[in-house]
Amino acid sequence: MANLGVVTCQILELEFAYVLLHDPDVSEIWVVQDEFSKELALKLENEALKPVHRVAGVADFPKEETNGLAVLVHVLEVGLHSNIANLTHGVTTAVENMAPYVGAVLLGYGLCGNALNHADDLFKRVPVPVLLPMDNEHPVDDCVGLIIGGRENYYAEQCRCAGTMFMNSGFSKYCNNIMFADLPEKLIPKREKIMKRLMANYKRSLILPTPVLGEAHLRENIREFNEKYNLKTDVRPGTLTLLENAWEAVKKAAR
Numbered sequence: 219m220a221n222l223g224v225v226t227c228q229i230l231e232l233e234f235a236y237v238l239l240h241d242p243d244v245s246e247i248w249v250v251q252d253e254f255s256k257e258l259a260l261k262l263e264n265e266a267l268k269p270v271h272r273v274a275g276v277a278d279f280p281k282e283e284t285n286g287l288a289v290l291v292h293v294l295e296v297g298l299h300s301n302i303a304n305l306t307h308g309v310t311t312a313v314e315n316m317a318p319y320v321g322a323v324l325l326g327y328g329l330c331g332n333a334l335n336h337a338d339d340l341f342k343r344v345p346v347p348v349l350l351p352m353d354n355e356h357p358v359d360d361c362v363g364l365i366i367g368g369r370e371n372y373y374a375e376q377c378r379c380a381g382t383m384f385m386n387s388g389f390s391k392y393c394n395n396i397m398f399a400d401l402p403e404k405l406i407p408k409r410e411k412i413m414k415r416l417m418a419n420y421k422r423s424l425i426l427p428t429p430v431l432g433e434a435h436l437r438e439n440i441r442e443f444n445e446k447y448n449l450k451t452d453v454r455p456g457t458l459t460l461l462e463n464a465w466e467a468v469k470k471a472a473r
Contacts (some may be wrong), residue, residue: 219289221279223316225309226326228251228296229361229388231258232430233458234326237465238289239267241441246271255293271369279319287469290320296381296392305333309341313348321472322347324464328358347471351464358463361386365426365456375454381421383449387431394424417447424457 226234235258238244249259251272262270273279277291292312299306315321323346329335334350337357341348350357353368362384363372375382383393423444425436433453444451 219291220321221319222468222472223289223313223320224289224326225312225316225323226291226293227299227361227388228254228257228293228392229386230326230364230461231293232261233365233428233461234258234291235261235265235459236430237461238262238291239265241287241465243287243469244268244289246288248273248288248290250274250276250290250292254295255291258291258293266466267306276316276319290316292316296388299330299333302331303334305330306340309334313341313344317344317346318356320346320348322468324468325350326361328360329361330360346473347468349464349468349471351460354468357378361388363459364418365382365458366454367457367460371454375424379422379424379452381419383420383423385423385425385436385437385440386426390425390431390436393443414447417449420447420449422450422452424452424454426454428456428458429431430458 224234238247239262246269247262248271249255249262251259252273259270259272276290276292277439280288285388294308294312298308309325309327316323325334325348327334327350334340334357337350351364352358354364358364359369359372363369365386366372366375366384375384423440425433425440427433427436437451442452443449
């Protein structure tokens with residue numbers, strides 16, 4: 219069975235841990251070790267369902283195919299989202315570096331503000347299939363679109379309340395990192411003032427519970443955030459279906 223690669227944002231670390239740990243085809247998981255992958259690696263190791271290896275880089279991943287499915291995971295910094303050019307460059311570089319070692323790569327991203335639009339052009343030099351999670355015939359818009367179950371659900375909630383902060387597991391943990399990843403040093407003292415201005419038109423946090431993080435934990439993660447910016451909490455069940463479909467698709471596409 220061909221080895222597979224995953225390049226994902228920190229936002230989806232728990233979701234990918236769940237999918238990989240619960241897929242009986244996956245025999246071993248290899249994680250490129252750095253500060254951005256530590257939470258994923260800890261989750262995988264703590265569950266102790268299958269062997270997990272931390273490696274310094276993709277070149278330490280064995281090319282030889284195994285009896286089961288070996289998966290190489292590279293987690294990228296959540297802060298890349300603050301700059302489209304940085305996100306595009308970071309993802310394409312990670313994929314190009316990983317491609318010689320795997321039969322296909324699944325991206326833990328959506329279009330992400332069109333940073334990954336025209337994927338065929340972005341990855342035309344990559345000799346293996348590179349897949350984005352799909353919503354019917356279209357790539358998902360972003361991590362929220364993935365976990366909320368597609369753009370129709372996403373749009374419906376935006377229409378219900380335009381001032382919505384969507385909170386899947388990762389966003390409930392890293393939202394401040396995303397908003398201020400590229401903040402110039404001279405503006406750091408004004409961070410709270412900027413944040414209050416950004417949040418002025420937001421009315422609610424919509425949490426999206428899934429098997430990786432339930433409603434109670436999501437509520438606790440955002441409790442201080444909501445109190446600080448006077449947001450109410452609404453709940454809509456999330457889903458892992460689109461991610462699980464993408465995982466099955468990349469397994470079939472592997473060369």
